[in-house]
Amino acid sequence: MFQRWSKVSLALMLLILIVHVPISANAQTTNGITATTNKLTYKSGEKVIINGTVEKIIEGTPVTILIRNPIQNVYNAGQVDLLGNVFIHELVISDTSKPGIYTVEIKHGSQYAKLQFIVNVGLIQTISIGTTQIKVRGEEIGLIKYKSAQVSTQEKSITMPLDIVAVSDSPIMQEFEIPKEAIDAPGRSLSVETDGVVLNCSETETNTARILNCFVPPYAKVMKITGTSVIPEFGAIAAMILIFSMAVVALVRIKLVKSFY
Numbered sequence: 001m002f003q004r005w006s007k008v009s010l011a012l013m014l015l016i017l018i019v020h021v022p023i024s025a026n027a028q029t030t031n032g033i034t035a036t037t038n039k040l041t042y043k044s045g046e047k048v049i050i051n052g053t054v055e056k057i058i059e060g061t062p063v064t065i066l067i068r069n070p071i072q073n074v075y076n077a078g079q080v081d082l083l084g085n086v087f088i089h090e091l092v093i094s095d096t097s098k099p100g101i102y103t104v105e106i107k108h109g110s111q112y113a114k115l116q117f118i119v120n121v122g123l124i125q126t127i128s129i130g131t132t133q134i135k136v137r138g139e140e141i142g143l144i145k146y147k148s149a150q151v152s153t154q155e156k157s158i159t160m161p162l163d164i165v166a167v168s169d170s171p172i173m174q175e176f177e178i179p180k181e182a183i184d185a186p187g188r189s190l191s192v193e194t195d196g197v198v199l200n201c202s203e204t205e206t207n208t209a210r211i212l213n214c215f216v217p218p219y220a221k222v223m224k225i226t227g228t229s230v231i232p233e234f235g236a237i238a239a240m241i242l243i244f245s246m247a248v249v250a251l252v253r254i255k256l257v258k259s260f261y
Contacts, residue, residue, distance in 0.1 A: 032111030070100030171215035
């Protein structure tokens with residue numbers, strides 16, 4: 001009797017777990033389509049890669065993908081062609097994305113699959129550099145304040161004084177989305193250092209930006225990012241414009257004097 005009751009209790013517990021545990025990124029409701037995402041959880045700026053296979057290929061019919069945000073509004077939609085029986089769809093989580101569970105619906109003819117992923121939106125600071133800006137994301141706002149950036153065309157670097165409110169002796173994780181038009185290093189990684197010490201940052205690359213994840217020391221005073229090409233300093237550009245303007249004015253005056261005499 002006791003063994004029978006134990007089996008019943010165990011079955012009930014398993015049923016409760018099945019009902020209450022949410023669907024993970026690699027689990028899908030499938031009817032002829034198998035699909036997955038490259039991660040379960042994403043932050044702003046990260047790339048979502050949805051890939052999968054279809055059981056039955058319908059010639060001339062693309063795979064349709066519809067992604068809804070946590071309040072069930074359409075967040076992203078697309079149609080992708082099959083390569084054999086394989087499909088891939090990519091998107092980047094925007095800065096304005098709502099945090100929560102996103103639902104992916106995939107269809108190919110009557111075949112169907114459904115899966116989910118989670119978006120955790122970090123807090124964002126921006127650092128202006130010329131006509132562009134570096135975006136900095138962190139789990140807590142105000143721990144690090146980035147002051148005005150200084151560009152060195154000779155060293156191919158960007159230097160930023162730091163104002164850190166140290167709440168502990170632990171390094172502070174920061175993600176830097178750095179536009180390639182600001183600084184770049186084709187074929188190699190950017191170098192990041194604080195107070196002369198090089199940081200060990202992980203780095204990913206998109207067509208337009210470098211994304212670095214770095215642990216910043218809690219008492220750092222200056223950060224320097226070095227590449228092989230850098231945006232010209234605004235001051236230098238302004239000086240060139242001023243010189244050009246003065247030259248134009250001088251030429252106009254000479255012509256006016258000559259026409260007067």
